[in-house]
Amino acid sequence: xxxxxxxxxxxxxELPDGGLVNLxxxxxxxxxxxxPPGLDISFQTENGLIGVEPLPEEGAExxxxxxxxxxxxxxxxxxxxxxxxxxxxxxxxGHLDVTVLGxxxxxxxxxxxxxxxxxxxxxxxxxxxxxxxxxRRVIVAMTHTARGEPKILRRCTxxxxxxxxxxxxxxxxxxxxxxxxxxELRERAPGVSVEAIVAASAARLIxxxxxxxxxxxx
Amino acid sequence: xxxxxxxxxxxxxELPDGGLVNLxxxxxxxxxxxxPPGLDISFQTENGLIGVEPLPEEGAExxxxxxxxxxxxxxxxxxxxxxxxxxxxxxxxGHLDVTVLGxxxxxxxxxxxxxxxxxxxxxxxxxxxxxxxxxRRVIVAMTHTARGEPKILRRCTxxxxxxxxxxxxxxxxxxxxxxxxxxELRERAPGVSVEAIVAASAARLIxxxxxxxxxxxx
Amino acid sequence: MHKMIALEDAAxxxxxxxxxxxxxxxxxxxxxxxxxxxxxxxxxxxxxxxxDTARPGVGIGRLIDARAVARLVAxxxxxxxxxxxxxxxxxxxxxxxxxxxxAERIRAAGSGLGGVLTPTGLxxxxxxxxxxxxxxxxxxxxxxxxxxxxxLIAAHRADYRCNLDYAMTARNFNxxxxxxxxxxxxxxxxxxxxxxxxxxxxxxPGALVDHLLRRDAxxxx
Amino acid sequence: MHKMIALEDAAxxxxxxxxxxxxxxxxxxxxxxxxxxxxxxxxxxxxxxxxDTARPGVGIGRLIDARAVARLVAxxxxxxxxxxxxxxxxxxxxxxxxxxxxAERIRAAGSGLGGVLTPTGLxxxxxxxxxxxxxxxxxxxxxxxxxxxxxLIAAHRADYRCNLDYAMTARNFNxxxxxxxxxxxxxxxxxxxxxxxxxxxxxxPGALVDHLLRRDAxxxx
Numbered sequence: 001x002x003x004x005x006x007x008x009x010x011x012x013x014e015l016p017d018g019g020l021v022n023l024x025x026x027x028x029x030x031x032x033x034x035x036p037p038g039l040d041i042s043f044q045t046e047n048g049l050i051g052v053e054p055l056p057e058e059g060a061e062x063x064x065x066x067x068x069x070x071x072x073x074x075x076x077x078x079x080x081x082x083x084x085x086x087x088x089x090x091x092x093x094g095h096l097d098v099t100v101l102g103x104x105x106x107x108x109x110x111x112x113x114x115x116x117x118x119x120x121x122x123x124x125x126x127x128x129x130x131x132x133x134x135x136r137r138v139i140v141a142m143t144h145t146a147r148g149e150p151k152i153l154r155r156c157t158x159x160x161x162x163x164x165x166x167x168x169x170x171x172x173x174x175x176x177x178x179x180x181x182x183x184e185l186r187e188r189a190p191g192v193s194v195e196a197i198v199a200a201s202a203a204r205l206i207x208x209x210x211x212x213x214x215x216x217x218x
Numbered sequence: 219x220x221x222x223x224x225x226x227x228x229x230x231x232e233l234p235d236g237g238l239v240n241l242x243x244x245x246x247x248x249x250x251x252x253x254p255p256g257l258d259i260s261f262q263t264e265n266g267l268i269g270v271e272p273l274p275e276e277g278a279e280x281x282x283x284x285x286x287x288x289x290x291x292x293x294x295x296x297x298x299x300x301x302x303x304x305x306x307x308x309x310x311x312g313h314l315d316v317t318v319l320g321x322x323x324x325x326x327x328x329x330x331x332x333x334x335x336x337x338x339x340x341x342x343x344x345x346x347x348x349x350x351x352x353x354r355r356v357i358v359a360m361t362h363t364a365r366g367e368p369k370i371l372r373r374c375t376x377x378x379x380x381x382x383x384x385x386x387x388x389x390x391x392x393x394x395x396x397x398x399x400x401x402e403l404r405e406r407a408p409g410v411s412v413e414a415i416v417a418a419s420a421a422r423l424i425x426x427x428x429x430x431x432x433x434x435x436x
Numbered sequence: 437m438h439k440m441i442a443l444e445d446a447a448x449x450x451x452x453x454x455x456x457x458x459x460x461x462x463x464x465x466x467x468x469x470x471x472x473x474x475x476x477x478x479x480x481x482x483x484x485x486x487x488d489t490a491r492p493g494v495g496i497g498r499l500i501d502a503r504a505v506a507r508l509v510a511x512x513x514x515x516x517x518x519x520x521x522x523x524x525x526x527x528x529x530x531x532x533x534x535x536x537x538x539a540e541r542i543r544a545a546g547s548g549l550g551g552v553l554t555p556t557g558l559x560x561x562x563x564x565x566x567x568x569x570x571x572x573x574x575x576x577x578x579x580x581x582x583x584x585x586x587x588l589i590a591a592h593r594a595d596y597r598c599n600l601d602y603a604m605t606a607r608n609f610n611x612x613x614x615x616x617x618x619x620x621x622x623x624x625x626x627x628x629x630x631x632x633x634x635x636x637x638x639x640x641p642g643a644l645v646d647h648l649l650r651r652d653a654x655x656x657x
Numbered sequence: 658m659h660k661m662i663a664l665e666d667a668a669x670x671x672x673x674x675x676x677x678x679x680x681x682x683x684x685x686x687x688x689x690x691x692x693x694x695x696x697x698x699x700x701x702x703x704x705x706x707x708x709d710t711a712r713p714g715v716g717i718g719r720l721i722d723a724r725a726v727a728r729l730v731a732x733x734x735x736x737x738x739x740x741x742x743x744x745x746x747x748x749x750x751x752x753x754x755x756x757x758x759x760a761e762r763i764r765a766a767g768s769g770l771g772g773v774l775t776p777t778g779l780x781x782x783x784x785x786x787x788x789x790x791x792x793x794x795x796x797x798x799x800x801x802x803x804x805x806x807x808x809l810i811a812a813h814r815a816d817y818r819c820n821l822d823y824a825m826t827a828r829n830f831n832x833x834x835x836x837x838x839x840x841x842x843x844x845x846x847x848x849x850x851x852x853x854x855x856x857x858x859x860x861x862p863g864a865l866v867d868h869l870l871r872r873d874a875x876x877x878x
Contacts, residue, residue: 020643042643046756047682047708048826050641063685064813064827070683070711070736078597078630080638081825083832083860084682084708085547085764088757092548092777093615095644122744122753123735125783126709130757133777134548163780238864260864264535265461265487266605268862281464282592282606288462288490288515296818296851298859299604301611301639302461302487303543303768306536310556310769311836313865334561340523340532341514343562344488348536351556352769381559540770549761550790550797553771569771569790571801576771580792603857636824637858 003172006189007141009034010170011100012217014139015041019097022046022131025069027141028100034217044096046087046127051079068127091127092134099135101128103142105156108203110165110178112140113158125161132162144171150202152176152183173197175214182206187214221390224407225359227252228388229318230435232357233259237315240264240349243287245359246318252435262314264305264345269297286345309345310352317353319346321360323374326421328383328396330358331376343379350380362389368420370394370401391415393432400424405432439598441647446621447473455483455584457542457613462488462515463495465606467590467623469649471495475502483507485582487535487609489516509582511535534562537579539612545581546615552579587617591640594624595633598642607639614640623649660819662868667842668694676704676805678763678834683709683736684716686827688811688844690870692716696723704728706803708756708830710737730803732756755783758800760833766802767836773800808838812861815845816854819863828860835861844870
């Protein structure tokens with residue numbers, strides 16, 4: 001199982017039955033592939049739809065229906081479409097149960113940076129700042145390191161996406177829960193030691209007595 | 219012709235071709251009966267419709283369609299319905315060309331009072347404050363006096379509807395234009411003398427050399 | 437997700453003293469079944485946020501008749517003499533709010549915004565005690581969001597996923613209120629299969645609706 | 658009222674240096690005919706307010722390719738490397754704005770509101786130079802309305818009265834922009850008789866539309 005699949009399968013277990021969920025572009029999108037059977041989740045895309053599903057087959061593209069990355073998608077029976085103001089009213093107004101977003105850095109305060117690298121990459125924040133600020137629960141999905149460099153830091157060095165503390169960070173090595181006291185190591189990826197996680201992190205981690213292996217969905 | 223019909227016929231000439239117009243409950247509603255032929259006006263009602271028309275015949279009432287007074291109305295072909303936020307976005311956002319409203323008092327500043335009489339009548343302002351503040355042009359339709367008492371005053375004694383200066387006041391005696399210099403007497407009702415208008419007003423009126431009789435529509 | 441609820445059970449969720457956003461404009465687009473059941477169950481001391489109180493015996497006027505309302509935020513009460521009497525007698529505390537401002541305040545609450553900066557009401561009684569904000573030489577009145585414990589919504593149709601649509605001027609305050617109630621209870625004139633309301637016609641997505649009244653013996657007005 | 662206009666004439670209304678609200682999200686729901694004609698006519702020095710610049714050769718990306726844009730307000734430019742290059746080279750001044758804030762700023766302009774009080778962006782780069790407001794112990798960021806000389810709107814259908822509807826995620830920023838442009842020019846995939854779009858399905862009333870593109874030889878993408 002590759003790193004992305006592992007992260008997506010672990011996050012799939014976090015989605016609440018009946019919930020309204022927004023999955024960011026890229027890795028987070030994979031989460032919808034691994035939902036536990038019987039779970040009733042409505043997926044929102046911030047460009048204006050509740051009821052996202054993958055395009056049923058090639059050739060069925062609707063030129064008026066895409067996800068936030070501009071890729072053609074499908075819609076479930078009972079989908080609802082709306083404008084951008086309404087979409088972000090859902091997000092900012094606390095109606096979105098969970099957002100799953102990629103990350104560049106997360107720090108001991110549980111703060112996330114994921115929208116720019118000054119001087120090098122200025123994609124813009126898109127909906128990320130609203131999502132991190134407004135969703136009831138924010139889950140960060142990212143690899144634990146990038147090109148060998150830690151992404152779990154004492155303090156983010158990149159511009160923050162929001163000052164809000166995210167709720168959960170799931171990487172290919174670990175599940176971390178940001179708390180008022182700091183980053184708590186909750187779970188290890190299968191076969192990964194606590195020592196390896198600590199070594200791959202540049203933040204102080206709170207280590208409970210019991211740090212079980214992740215259970216994965218799907 | 220009674221006072222109300224006179225006022226309505228005079229105001230009907232003020233509505234711009236292609237305009238979006240809101241008519242208040244009561245006297246202002248009469249204006250739509252006297253539109254010059256060929257004039258294309260869209261009537262808005264603030265409870266959520268562009269395209270108001272009278273109910274075509276009794277028995278055709280739609281229990282989901284009323285004017286702002288709760289009376290059943292009809293809708294023209296090409297009508298559009300919307301929620302209260304959108305309706306007042308049209309009004310406050312400057313998209314409404316004209317509003318015609320009843321009045322209790324208008325003063326030399328051109329300010330209007332039409333929503334309450336302290337201790338005696340507290341109907342509430344409904345949409346009036348937004349309409350007077352936001353419409354591009356505000357026309358007041360009212361009798362010149364009430365039970366012999368002037369309603370055109372130096373300063374309103376009743377609570378203001380808005381500090382905005384209204385654009386035109388049409389009464390059963392006169393057409394008055396509030397200006398930065400004060401209330402200018404523009405027209406006389408048929409057969410009414412300037413002296414009679416001045417006598418029925420408790421405000422100083424600016425009197426131009428030529429004060430013609432009103433021309434009426436319909 | 438099972439969201440269908442019997443009328444009696446829906447009204448029973450609402451305790452004495454609760455705050456309620458209630459849709460409708462002069463009774464058009466008001467949740468008449470819920471209102472009737474709250475009266476029948478003898479609810480007291482409610483805070484009601486609504487555009488108006490319709491007329492005696494009609495819509496929210498029935499809650500006024502029953503003296504179920506202790507506090508009211510509305511834009512207009514002139515069509516209901518019973519409301520007027522209760523206010524003048526000091527039995528009902530009423531805050532009057534311009535209609536457009538009221539709609540935006542409810543929308544702000546449901547949209548996670550901190551307030552409404554409006555020109556409406558500046559320099560009038562409505563501005564008393566409120567903050568103003570000067571922005572680039574223009575003054576704005578700051579009105580605060582209004583949320584409530586419950587939103588009672590009247591839709592035209594609901595589908596099995598609780599997606600709602602509205603008809604003509606019966607839409608009015610309902611869509612904003614469906615975003616600003618901590619618990620949202622909807623009633624619909626029709627309940628239809630999924631797909632009858634196409635995605636573009638949904639005005640209130642089912643995700644916002646907590647409970648939908650069953651079509652049961654209490655149906656109709 | 659005659660509002661139909663030829664593509665060439667519509668684009669000619671827009672001078673060099675004009676500010677434009679342009680609907681669409683990654684090209685979905687963008688006014689492709691108007692964009693193409695602005696490029697063909699060689700318009701320069703435009704200010705564009707839009708969610709994104711799509712990709713090179715697509716949607717608003719075509720204006721970027723043509724170096725027609727001098728100033729840009731957007732939430733996301735990461736999908737268009739040409740935009741990135743022009744920004745990094747200092748040829749294009751870009752203001753990045755959170756997507757929900759951008760939508761509300763445009764809505765505020767079209768709705769006569771003085772600003773947006775949002776929690777989004779507080780404590781981040783986005784808050785630099787902006788006012789904050791403390792309301793009952795909570796801090797809010799004040800973002801200002803964004804209007805423009807023109808709004809360029811892409812609808813799904815327009816009827817003879819210029820009532821517009823939108824399809825699925827092609828709606829996005831179009832409805833708010835149709836309220837915030839001093840002149841509103843719309844193009845529609847279909848023009849239909851009055852009545853085909855029922856009143857409840859109209860998302861932008863014709864009263865907001867100044868010009869509607871004729872279905873002429875320039876039709877289609």
